[in-house]
Amino acid sequence: MSVPQVSTPSIRYTDLAVAVAILGTVVMMIIPLPSFLLDMMLIINITIAMILLLVTIFIQGALEISVFPSLLLITTLFRLSLNVSSTRLVLLNGYAGEVIEKFGTFVLAGNPVVGFVVFLILVIIQFIVITKGAERVAEVAARFTLDAMPGKQMAIDADLNAGMINEAEAKRRRKDIQREADFFGAMDGATKFVKGDAIAGIIIVAINVIGGFIIGVLQKGLSISQAALKYTILTVGDGLVTQIPALLISTATGIIVTRAASESNLAEDLRNQLFNYPRVLQIAAGMLALLGLIGLPPLPLLSMSGVLFFLGYRLSKEQKESVVAEMEKAQEKEIEEIKKPENVISLLDVDPLELEMGYALIPLVDTQQGGDLLDRVIMIRRQCALELGLIVPPIRLRDNMQLKPSAYSIKIKGVEVAGGELLIDHYLAMSPGYDDGSIGGIDTKEPAFGLPAKWIPSQMRDQAELAGYTVVDPPSVVATHLTEVIKSHAAEVLGRQDVQTLLDHVKQSNPTVVSELIPDLMTVGDLQKVLAGLLNERVPIRDLVTIMESLADHARMTKDPDIWIEYARQALARQIVKPYLMPGTNQLNVITLNPMLENKIREAIQQTEQGSYLALDPMEVQIIANKLVSEVERVTQMGYQPVVLCAPIVRLYFKRMTERVIPQLVVLSYNEVGMQIEVQSIGMVS
Template sequence: MAQMEAPNQSFRYSDIVVAVAVLTTVIMMIIPLSPVILDMLLIFNITIAMLILLSTMFIKGTLEISVFPSLLLITTLFRLSLNVSSTRLVLLDGYAGQVIAKFGSFVLAGSVIVGFIIFLILVVIQFIVITKGSERVAEVAARFTLDAMPGKQMAIDADLNAGLINESDAKQRRKDIQREADFYGAMDGATKFVKGDAIAGIVIVIVNIIGGFIIGVLQRGMSIGEAASVYTLLTVGDGLVTQIPALLISIATGIIVTRAASEGNLGQDLTSQLFRRPKVLFIAAGLLALLGTIGLPPLPFFTISILLAILGYRMMKSEEKTAVAEVEKAQEEEMEEIKKPENVISLLNVDPLELEMGYALIPLVDAQQGGDLLDRVIMIRRQCALELGLVVPPIRLRDNMQLKPNTYSIKIKGVEVASGELLLDHYLAMSPGFEDDTISGIETIEPAFGLPAKWITTDIKDQAELAGYTVVDPPSVVATHLTEVIKSHAHEIMGRQDVQSLVDHVKQSHPAVVAELIPDLMTIGELQKVLSGLLKERVPIRDLVTIMESLADHARMTKDNDVLIEYARQSLARQIVKTYIVPGTNQLSVIALDPSLENQIRESIEQTEHGTYLALDPTQAQRILSALVSEVERVSQLGYQPIVLCAPIVRLYFKRLTERVVPQLTVLSYNEVGTNYEIQTIGMVS
């Protein structure tokens, strides 16, 4: 605790000290100072300048030294007061302390002209190069920072609404944005102090030289050469003592306004970004060595070339060691993660949909080899959303070395439900209903619908198409098979969380519908059972608003999911029947049920506390199925799609009776067809 309080004790009266120092700086312009005190203040000025420069080099963000604009004003005022004090001593006494005298004699080195030229060069560097650039950068930074404030504020609000940050973090980030805008706005004005300081330095030197020359010759009786030597030495020394700290602070100003986004301080950023590419160092070393061999001084060029080559070699070895260390660290972390007992839970995750492929089928996925299966998977999810109203979860594609090279496997919740085999250098040709002996290929079965087909080579593709065959490439075979599997198992894929997402989507546009149904009349689980029942018979659930309105109307009367499914189907009757209408007409061709058969099925329906089921004699059920299969085959040979039309109370139980034998059979009820369509009976099951 004592260690924590020590800094606070040290800076307890810092505000009073700074206030007194600023006032003293102003008073120094009026009250004469002794040469000893002036020496101490000049050294203090150099020290402050060095501290400011080093501080700007070690900060990671501009807000770490947000007081810099005010500091720039104070240091400028301090230097000007020192200029006034030193000018007073130079003109009155011809002596302004040891620091100014030593600086002047050291830099001049016996030549007044050389010293004056060096001083002018320093002033030009500060005024034209550093100060001018810093001023422009500060102006642009202030403008862009202010323009970007609304966007940053919106980004903070978006992160807050998304739950990525809490209210405290948002408040701090808003405060930082405001402080950053204030900082760059202040820096835009503060750079004018540095510019004015440089101009003042030039004016003071000229005044000192002219004034000293006049006083030396006219008042002190010095010769022209002696006066020029003494006062020029003192003036140049005075100028250097004050301009060197000014140059350091100008550099610090340039550094702080040119700092962009970084993760470390200036030194770390420079070394990590400038010397992290060994190839660059090797090329530079080679160019320097080449220049040293074509006539330029070999010693300096070869020396620097060798240093760069050594540095590049060390960087390359360091990168190799770092890469190896990262791989080893990743392996160790992976082993540690596996050993942790709590991470066993992650192994229990099961992907809703998976497509595993043998190694020979990897080119289907690799975009660099022309594979577009990933794009096709995206289109499949889009197609299922449009046709079924189902948001298909992400499909994981992976290779499986345990599969045969040309085989793929489709899994739902970790269990294989379908598979197929492809020949990548062939096309799959499906027969038009008759065989053409001129089309030769490898006999196979189309995996999606079980149709007879052939794998044919590329050179007879056009010939097969002219013969009436349907020819598709291997990626289309996989995509079609995957689409058919998703449609057939849509009721298994959709879970409660998916239903909740659909309900949330509906709630945005129809909140009253959702509020009426959930949770008072139905739970999410009960709604899922109804939607799954619809998807099981490939009834689209895209019009979820209509489905939920129908359920809200009837859920008060019954809790039987089977009955609710029938009500939902009736609300979607137009959408269901439209799929089976003969194009261009209102005609619906169906297979009817014998009235006595309907009565028999109706009388066999048993109702229990757990629901209803069909209690039909096995022998009778077998005769019904045999008659149905015969009728379906006859209708299919005539070119019609088999559709059974029956009474509403019978529809669901007849569908369940037949789905194992004729899984793709469409069963409609009279209530679904309505009176707008012309019914054509093309068969009867009796």
């Protein structure tokens, strides 16, 4: 339920004042204004124009004055209504107030022709130079802003997936991008108001001069020279009073649409960017001095040369002093940090995942050298989220001078778990199962799965692919190895804070499931044990709602995490079994256990207060493992993926008993195989 916003009296009065002002602007075109009120309105017009120009100079970004397109329309309408009111007074009374008369008298200086020419030049400058330029820049800015929106959105998504920003920051950035596109799109249309205003100013001046001349001669009996002088003064004064504010607002429009995003205002940007190169000022000073010495007017040239040389000298000295001061400040800060007792705390932090590389592999990360490993790491985190439902923490990439130049190391919580070596200018060609000797290269093993492979030069890539080899580049080798390590150690990567993050996400759409299970029936730590047990056998935890519903149904009956894991597997039975079915069928080829062996394992299960364990004689375990290895090798040679099917109570203990021998062996229970699945036994362990 949304809470209605309560408007304060000041806000209500402001809204009312703006509405009245806009309606009054339209009414001014119809109702004649007295000259003293017109004077006040003209001064207000000039004041608004000056304020807008100064605001555009001091703001840091265009979105700080996002109301500017609407202001352009309002100020243009206001100026046109003043033009109508002043024209009415000029033609009716031959007098439009002191402001218009003083402006006209001051500019004409007794010569109507000169004053009129100055006014025309002013209008031409505004119309052709500033207004046309601002209109074109606004049009291009709107087009490029809209074209750049998808790229900016993708960059925000990449930063969010990489963990560099949170959801709130991503939402704020997306909103800023939308506002920026709306602003420049509105500015593209609003500049048309300024262009139309300039055209209208020229037309109104012509009407005032011609109409005033006719009225003065024919109706008021003035001579031709008197009519020309009087109405030219009034017309030029009226034009200046309205066109000067128009020129200021046109300049403000040009400043807004030509400014890029900056962390400072226009004055600071000019000082920091234009006068940040002392050598440029000194060279310019030398050129001006040379021009003054070869015959051009020496006084202004040498004076400006001296000013530039002095500025260049002062800036050069300040920059040197600033560099020295920054170095001293950095050294002092470093000494203070070393002396602080809290400095040791940062050394205790351990990164969940690290990828360390030798210096020869740095080009894989450096985007300026064409490296795309950072983008691949982002895709790995997305892939693990989609396949396993696991939130992979940010992976820290760093160089390590202690490694071999072409070596890399993958660490989990500061401990190396895998590594390898790459040839940066070669490709890795993996054998199709035979090697006829036609492909030469450096023999090696694919680091992720230990398959036989060769490092081949880039020019042999096409030849190797034609020979049936699978050819990959070095970044793909690292990315594949890193992905496999994360999947193999997903149970270690998943922490309690990650589980809490998953719970917070589920609570948004399924609050009942979370509140029923946590904390009454299970703790976050208990749920972490269950999810880690599933991930340890590569069972996806993406369907967390189903897992939690299953745990909520059985958590009251037992407190054994192993039994919880089995119930969760049964709830996920369909997605667990599906990858092992024969393509296009419901047939599942399995290796079964001899009933006597199952019964022996069942009798060896010991229950304690701390949990359950399997108490089998080590010699018997070795015999079972040898039988299993031979059966798995036979099934693999037949072209089938080895899958063991056994009783539910035996499944977990048989898996633990054999995982040291065959770590990736898939062990299913009868309760995980649906009625619609056709089970075909292709072997037995006895």
